[in-house]
Amino acid sequence: MQTSRNRWTTYTFIAAFATYWFGNLLLWYPWSYSALLGMTLMFVAITPIWIYSIYDCLKRYHGERLIRGAVYTALIFSFVAIVSDYVFFGIIRDAMTELYHLTTLYGYAFLIALPFVEIYLFKKRLQQKIALKNNDFVKFGLLGVASFLAIIFIIEFNLTLSEGTFKFLTLILASLILFHLVIWIVLGSHDFKGKLKQIILLSILCVIIGMLIGKYGASFGLKWWIYYSIPMLMSVLLPPIILRMNKKQVMVYLLLSFLSAPFMHFIFSFFFNWTEYMPFLEIPYFKTILD
Numbered sequence: 001m002q003t004s005r006n007r008w009t010t011y012t013f014i015a016a017f018a019t020y021w022f023g024n025l026l027l028w029y030p031w032s033y034s035a036l037l038g039m040t041l042m043f044v045a046i047t048p049i050w051i052y053s054i055y056d057c058l059k060r061y062h063g064e065r066l067i068r069g070a071v072y073t074a075l076i077f078s079f080v081a082i083v084s085d086y087v088f089f090g091i092i093r094d095a096m097t098e099l100y101h102l103t104t105l106y107g108y109a110f111l112i113a114l115p116f117v118e119i120y121l122f123k124k125r126l127q128q129k130i131a132l133k134n135n136d137f138v139k140f141g142l143l144g145v146a147s148f149l150a151i152i153f154i155i156e157f158n159l160t161l162s163e164g165t166f167k168f169l170t171l172i173l174a175s176l177i178l179f180h181l182v183i184w185i186v187l188g189s190h191d192f193k194g195k196l197k198q199i200i201l202l203s204i205l206c207v208i209i210g211m212l213i214g215k216y217g218a219s220f221g222l223k224w225w226i227y228y229s230i231p232m233l234m235s236v237l238l239p240p241i242i243l244r245m246n247k248k249q250v251m252v253y254l255l256l257s258f259l260s261a262p263f264m265h266f267i268f269s270f271f272f273n274w275t276e277y278m279p280f281l282e283i284p285y286f287k288t289i290l291d
Contacts, residue, residue, distance in 0.1 A: 004062060007132055012057045012073060014137060016080035018144030019053040024088060025147045026173075028154060029166055037170070037272060045177055050077075054115050055122065060132045066123070070115035078111045092155055167274055168215060171264075175207045178264055182256045183239065186249050198242050206235045 023046040031038030054073055061069035089099040119126055153159070161169070183199055184192045192199065210231030217227020235257055240250045261278060268274040269283035 004132075008057075008061055009072070009076070011060065011132055011137060011140070012076045013080060014140045014144060015053050015057050016077045017084070018140040018147065019050055019077075020081055020084045021144055021147035021151060023049055025151050028151060029161055030170060033163075033166055034272065040271070041170075041173075045173070050111070050114065051118070053077075055118055055126075058115060058118060058126050059128075059130045060136075062129055066119050066126060067116075070119050073115040074112045077115075078108050081108060081111055088151075092152060167276060168211075171268070171274075171277055172208060172211055174264060174268070175211065176203055178260050179203055179207050182253065182260055183243070185256065186245065186253045187243065195243055202239050202242060206231070206238055210234050 023042075027038055027042060027046060030041050054077060057073050058066070058069055061073070063069050085099055085104070086096075090096045180199065180203065183202075187195065213227050214231050217230075236254065239245070239253060239257075245253060262281060265275075265278040265281055266283050268277060270286050273285040273287075275283070
C-alpha cells in the first residue's frame with residue numbers, strides 16, 4: 001500500500017512538472033507577441049490541459065477517501081507551480097518583477113481549488129480507477145523534460161519567429177483545438193477516446209497539411225481553385241469516412257465544420273486584426289470600431 005502511494009505521489013509530481021512547462025512552452029510566443037492573445041490561449045488551450053492532468057492523477061489515486069487524494073493533488077500541483085515559477089521567472093529569465101501580480105495568486109488558488117471542483121463534478125467517474133503503469137511515468141516525464149529544455153533553449157539563444165510564421169503557427173494551433181472540439185461534440189466523449197488515433201491522423205491531414213496547402217499552394221504555382229478546394233474536400237470527406245459517422249453525425253459535423261472557419265476568422269479578425277484566415281471575408285477590428 002505504501003509503495004503504491006509513493007508511486008502515485010511521484011507520478012503526480014511528474015505530471016504537475018510536465019503540465020507547467022508544456023503550458024509555458026505553448027504560451028511563450030503568443031504571450032510575447034500580445035498579452036491579450038496569451039491570456040486568450042491560456043484560458044482556451046492551457047486551462048483544459050491543467051484540468052486533464054489533475055483529473056488523470058485523481059483517476060489513478062487508489063486511497064480510500066477521494067477527498068484526501070484531492071488534498072494531496074492540490075498541494076503537489078501548487079507546490080510544483082510555485083517552485084517552477086521561481087525557476088522560470090527568477091533563474092531562467094531574471095524577471096521576478098513579472099511574477100509579483102495578483103493574477104499569480106489567482107492562478108495558485110485555481111490550482112488548489114481545481115481538484116476539489118473535479119471530484120464534485122466527476123465523482124462517479126473518478127471512482128472508476130485506472131492502474132498506474134510504468135509507461136505513464138515515461139510519457140509525462142519525456143513531455144516535461146522536452147518542454148523544459150526547449151524553453152531554456154529558446155530563451156538562451158533568443159530564438160524568434162517572424163510575424164507571418166508566428167501568425168500561421170497560432171492559426172494552426174487554434175484550428176487543431178477547434179477541430180478536436182467539433183469531433184468531440186459529434187462523436188461524444190466515449191467514441192472520441194476510442195477513436196483517438198484516427199482523430200490525431202485526421203487532424204494532421206485536414207488541419208496541418210490542409211493549411212500548408214492553402215498557404216503555400218499559390219507559391220507552388222497551383223490554381224486558386226485547387227489550393228482552396230483540396231483542403232476543403234479533405235475536411236468534408238475524410239472525417240466522416242475514417243470515423244464511420246452515421247447520417248446524423250455527418251449532418252452535425254458538416255454544419256459545425258462549415259461554421260467553424262468563419263467563427264475562427266471572426267475571432268482573430270475582430271480581436272487581433274488578423275485577416276489572413278479568410279481574407280475575402282472582411283471583419284472590422286474592434287479598436288477601429290471604438291475609435
